[in-house]
Amino acid sequence: MTIAPGLLIAAPRSGSGKTTITLGLQRALARRGLRVRGVKCGPDYIDPAFHAAATGAPSYNLDSFAMSTRLLTALAAASAAGADLIVAEGSMGLYDGVRQEIGRTGASADIAALFGWPVVLVLDVSGHAQSAAAVALGCARFDPRITIAGVVLNRVASDRHRRLVEDGMARIGLPVLGALMRTDTLTLPERHLGLVQAGETAELGLRLERLADAVEAAVDIDRLLALSGPTRIDVDAPALALPPPGQRIALASDQAFSFTYPHVLAGWRAAGAEIVTFSPLADEPPPPDCDICWLPGGYPELHAGRIAGAHRFLQGLRAFSTNRPVHGECGGYMVLGEALEDGNGHVHSMAGLLPVATSYARRKMHLGYRVAHLIHDGALGTAGSRLVGHEFHYASVTRGDTSSGAAFATIADAEGHRLGPAGHRSGFVTGSFFHAIARE
The missing domain is CATH 3.40.50.300 (P-loop containing nucleotide triphosphate hydrolases)
Structure with missing residues (x-):
């Protein structure tokens, strides 16, 4: 080789x-x-x-x-x-x-x-x-x-x-x-x-x-x-960043949902999972024959009106979530919430599957590594599982209840400073602002 x-x-x-x-x-x-x-x-x-x-x-x-x-x-x-x-x-x-x-x-x-x-x-x-x-x-x-x-x-x-x-x-x-x-x-x-x-x-x-x-x-x-140099690697070191969250994964993929790490998707495929893409901006619902729906990050704040008007997508997402896991990262998390305020101050209704509302008009940069410990069993692992990820966004949470076990994880920064609960969980639906890079 x-x-x-x-x-x-x-x-x-x-x-x-x-x-x-x-x-x-x-x-x-x-x-x-x-x-x-x-x-x-x-x-x-x-x-x-x-x-x-x-x-x-x-x-x-x-x-x-x-x-x-x-x-x-x-x-x-x-x-x-x-x-x-x-x-x-x-x-x-x-x-x-x-x-x-x-x-x-x-x-x-x-x-x-x-x-x-x-x-x-x-x-x-x-x-x-x-x-x-x-x-x-x-x-x-x-x-x-x-x-x-x-x-x-x-x-x-x-x-x-x-x-x-x-x-x-x-x-x-x-x-x-x-x-x-x-x-x-x-x-x-x-x-x-x-x-x-x-x-x-x-x-x-x-x-x-x-x-x-x-x-x-x-x-x-x-x-x-x-001037290039030989690559020092051990070719006998297979490893998986994130185990597949399901066998058949419905992945939102368009200009509003595009921030997926290539190594994560490649790992899922290598582990035998099938990834089926669909476009919320085209008003496509998650394929009903999948066993998990994944909404990655992207720029939903630039397309909030179209997403709010994508009734087939939203209705299909709600139906999917009644008996199968749905997870959203960053932009996907915002869409799973109750409302999203765009940069012009217009508030758009979202899926309403998580008790959170977000705003891009009230901008504040959030940037850095996140070390998360899952609070509950779910698609990303069992309770206590450790995820390492990264957060980079300008959106602010304007309303969000993390009491009574509603949070997705507890998080710390790269130096171990505790940042408290993060994200939300409701039924089969989970989401947070950080993008998972690897699970340990």
Whole structure:
């Protein structure tokens, strides 16, 4: 079995352009005929879909906080098997994570260290020149587990600017693999949770081709390829992130419900479960021959009027919930509630299956890992089961009763600080704002 080498595209901070470089490189290599697999470090659930569009192959999340080493190894093995190269994308800054033991921080550096992938550092050099080398040198020396193989300069103002930055890099001995000039033509559209989803991005194929053209013109791809390193994995480490919640799973899937982790779905299928998709926005009810309904996150606040008017969907969901489990994550949880207030302050009736009302008009960012212990037996596990997940949303709860055992779980943050009860449970219906990444 072929085990692909890999490399990690990272940066000292968010907003440096690593997604631009990653997607452009992935598409450029794929159109050369290479079998490329993307990987996303951390819990971001939007970027893997862009990787899949760029490479034509699934992209998994690898998260050193939320996942065991065994699960990380299994997912890396699945990505590397039969591929020519893994191009992983970091999250935030290379060393940014939570305060945990080294190797379990959720930082991209943990993944590079675990699998032996050299790091290509993307540097936004706008606003400085030789000083960029000091930033790169700090990244290279901060963690002895990590090898910075080279740098790609981004947002270069002029040829003179590039020469000045290269002068600094020569002083520290880091190769400059390429440089992209400052431009607004290569950016991808964004909204409040990051990039607009791949399935919603207009002319995505054309945009990816432009990114590939830009990277091919600006980066020495052959030299970059030569810097990739062997992937250190144990191919005999099968692991499952979340056991299938049922044998035949009805999965809501459209522009309002799209935040599902690819590794979770792949694990369910590998375990023999069948996933049947349906579209609430098309007013489709959950298929009645399924034994569980799963409403993932997404952007229901942008489609609240359509969801409220999707009577076949809502009636079918209510009927389904009378004798079979229904679970909602984040946006799905909001739809299972009694009402959803959109960004314009309009209140829309939802399914009414959980005693909660939410508002996107009263915005407050909620962000971070969540460690949950289930309060009751259910589709996600028995009472006391430990789930690790991530929460990222701006919605607020305007009404919600968690007394008398109505909560779904008790949660803590990544440092163990207790955050109290979370989500709701009523009959066969459960939901919470966090997205489950793995169960321990």
